[in-house]
Amino acid sequence: MNKTRVRFAPSPTGPLHMGGVRTALYNYLYAKQHGGDFILRIEDTDSNRFVPGAEQYIIDSLRWCGIYPDEGVDAEGKVVETPSERHPHAPYRQSQRRLIYRQYAERLVASGHAYYAFDTAEELEKARAEAEGNGQTFIYSHLTRGALRNSLTLPEAEVKRLLEERTDWTVRFLMPAGRVVEMDDLIRGHISVDTATLDDKVLWKRADELPTYHLANIVDDHLMEITEVIRGEEWLPSLPLHYLLYEAFGWQDSQPRFAHLPLLLKPVGNGKLSKRDGDKLGFPVFPLRWTSPTGEVSRGYREDGYFPEAFVNLLAMLGWNPGTEQEIFSLGELVQAFSLDKVGKAGAKFNPDKAKWFNREYLRMHADAELASLFLPILKEKGIDAAPAYVEGVVSLIKERATFVQDFWDIASYLFVAPTAFVSKDVDKFYKPEIYAMALEAMEASDADTLEAYVREHEMPMGKVMNCIRLALSGAASGLGISDILHFIGHDEGLRRLRFLKEKLG
């Protein structure tokens, strides 16, 4: 039995979106569960779409989630560029593997599974436009290849000349007609496709001396001894090609098994989750904040205040379920519980409310001291220098009311500074001369512990008096319990605030 080896193979064309993180996560979980390796490979074969910083963003995102590759770019925190005893499959960036692909492309031509094509981009475009004019779709296939400029139709000498003179030719796969490819997917079961509907995909481009996805992918998965390919559903249509490629190379025996994951869909309407949805509906679609080369900023889960554990957890539950009613899982627990046959087939709509719920749960699980240490810098920004022990006490009191650490300030700012503004609606309701008089009397006569008893004993209207006091202490009639507030700010400060209320409102 071969050791399990899976890979996550993103393209550095922009920030990794949460769907991509989920794919990486599922690969990672699968690898770890089977005691195997998780490999990070960068598929940068499209020089036109390369975005500076995208690769580092991918690495940073996975690290934030606690996902570390055993092999590949970023293995053990450093970029592996050359083969070594530990990483014999390096390099892991496809642009650094150019030389490898060309020989495999040539091998396919030699064995009659591929051919050279000399059609220019303009010629193909013209053919497409023509077909479209006739209400049809042009595909480069057994239907059309006989009338196009390639090594199948041109004389040998001409082919030789063009190969030498021109630098814009490609190698195309010779898609056989009249075959039905029988495939198996770990999630979807058996699938069969008639090759007559498939086209002759470009495998290698002379112009930049690079392969396209299809060739690079198959060659690398083979060379890197990948045992399972777990990727997004958008790849399902090219699975027949990939099967045929393994067959053409004679690698069927070591062909990896495939699992195509359902897509992540936008919260409302239809279609896959896109960057725009996040901006529009107010939630991040990226793990980390991303600033594009043009200066456009996209929010990230990290910066929005999500705990990485919560992010990983919510991602894991989108498209997979444990078969039990447990919803909260650590990364380690996910490794134990994960299973591809519990992955659903249908696309999963992302629900921002549930995402927040997960973070709330994780926030409560965090120790007060830890939360306090996260809150401290925020306080410092507000110009407040509070004692850690004090902040810890505050946090333990308010953590159940918050979703994010950032919420702490809004919830409890008045435990650090006296309110200067008062909610007018609450003022109208609770700041009446007779109520204020009673509130002042109660405050002057009792401390935090005896306040309630005093109000009760003197048969004051409990709700009104308390809310008037709360208004003075916190600036609003809703919020923390009065005795809790007093415990933190002290009785003297409480009395001062009550007097300030009158001073301010007259």
Place this chain on the structure above:
RNA sequence: GGUGGGUUCGUAUAACGGCUAGUACUCAAGAUUUUCAUUCUUGCAAUAGGAGUUCGAUUCUCCUACCCACUACCA
């Protein structure tokens, strides 16, 4: 258009072919609380439609509808 995939409460999902189709989020109501939040209880709400197989179908088969992906010298 073609090819492939998909379809259980609003959302995520559960249910060897067999209880009243379960759970979580959201929402609503009630209880608790000096207020708010929390917490607790309760409630609303689904098998896309139609045939077939079967004693019995959410589950298996077929058809229809709808949704998604792919259909580039992008991944």
